[in-house]
Amino acid sequence: MRLLVLGGTSFVGRAIVDEALRQGIHVTLFSRGITGTDLFPDVPRLIGDRDTGDYTALRNDHWDAVVDVSGYVPRHVGQAMDALGDRVSRYLFISTQAVYQRSGIGPGADEDTPRRPPVRDTEELTEATYGPCKVACEDDVVARYGPRATIVRLGKVAGPHDVQHGLVYWVRRASRGGRVALPTHPDQPVQLIDSRDAARLVVQLLLDGRPGAFNAIGPAEPITISELITTCAQVAGTEVEIVPVPAAPPTAFFPLIQPDPLWPTQQRSSARARAVGLTSTPLAATIADVLTWDRERGEPPLDHGLSPAEEAALIAGA
Template sequence: MRLLVLGGTSFVGRAVVTDALAHGLDVMLFGRGRTGRELFPQVPRLLGDRGTGDYAALAGGRWDAVVDVSAYVPRHVEEAGAALEGHDGRYLLVSTISVYDPARAAPQLAEDAPRLPAERGTEAVTPETYGALKVACEDDVRARYGDAATVVRPGIVAGPHDPTDRFTYWVRRAARGGRMALPGRPEQPVQVVDSRDLARLVTGLLVDDRPGTYDAVGPAEPVTLAGLAAACAEAAGTRVELVRVAPGAAAVPLVLGDPAADPLFGRRADRARAAGLTGTPLVQTARDVLSWDRDRAEPPLAVGPTPEQEAALLRAAQR
């Protein structure tokens, strides 16, 4: 199978390319060539820029399937589709569970749950517009490719090379052990999917030529914030004690401020699991992230309180 990956050198795309190569697919990358230059030296690269609409490198190319991990606004889908005119293979869009309408959420929702209204009036990708822009991307992929369209909606993705640090924060913090400030509820549900599991699903859907929409969430067994902390501590060989601090006292990733938002971490992955979504144990994901984080010398995290800020929160909780 000849596979074109739009993107492929960051986090999810990197995992997809790694898995596709492991399964013997003939992979080609399209991107700006600014990141991950040392990755995949055996893989041909076509240079272009989705930001400026430069898709000239795709002219005349033919692939059996396309994976789009870098479409954030509908223009990206429109321009890629025009550049790939005549492509009659499968087009798989990596979307997000953020397309679902939180105002109409309920526990254990599946892929037919209500989505947000599509956003076409802006290309500013913000927390407020991200999901609605992805809705428009999904609609345009389906309109152009019909039964040859596949949409995968990941939840929070965890694993090595994660640039968001959302899961990495928990792993690194648990590795320090001791009392851990939690500005939330230990019983709050949380869902993270291992990037390698997500990549295996994508590869399998392409090889099997499967249409449809798939919510890619994990782990396989339900987990709470307390369970997440325990799994990360187990991976590091430490022990943690969660200490409740005032809600909103610190921005800790994966903590939902309002219990009404809990359904955001209540997606069902039945369809994806039936199609091949695997379930790496959460402890193993945490162990691999810990190893990667230490290999990169534990740079400052993009999210979460610093150790000094957390210490102040713990002192305040004792008063």
């Protein structure tokens, strides 16, 4: 198989390329050539820019499949499809759980859950526009490629090289041990998928030539936020006491925390994806790998969470 990856040098894209190479797939990368220049030295690279619409490098070859990791707005996806035309046999688009409506759903919602209305009149990605822009992208891919289109809707992704640091804060905080401030109910559900499980699903769908939409979410068994933090501590060899606290200061963003009305968004079904090959790395293994990676890179400052002094003050006032 000859595979073109639009992106492929940051987190999820990197995991997909790793998995594809592991399975003997011939990969070509298309990117700006700015990030991850030291990665995959033996993989051919085509240079272009989605923001400026420079897809010239894609016009002189063909591929069995393309994985679009970096398409966020309809213009990006539309221009890529125009450049590729019929010189690609399958278009797999990496989407998001944010495409789904957030109200009126219950636990176990699947890929047939109603999506949010598509948005095409902005390229400013915010909480209100990110999901609807992805809906528009999905629609355009399906309209162009029909049964040759595959959509993978990622949930919260965790693993080494996580640029959004969704799990990193809790891994780092639990490794310090002690009393942990939790600005939500301890039973809040959490869904995390290891980036390598997502990558294995993507590659399997390509090898099978399978169309349709798939929820790439995990773990296989439901977990709560308190169980997640406790597991982080167990992996790090520490002990923690979880202390529910009132809402944190507005300036202190906590990853993976959801208000009560959105808890069903962390209880979606992955049955369709698991039936076609989605694997589930044990949560403790993902946490251990994140802990090792974070320490090896020197634990750079995070732009969210609380300092130890802020956390102690919040706990004292609980």
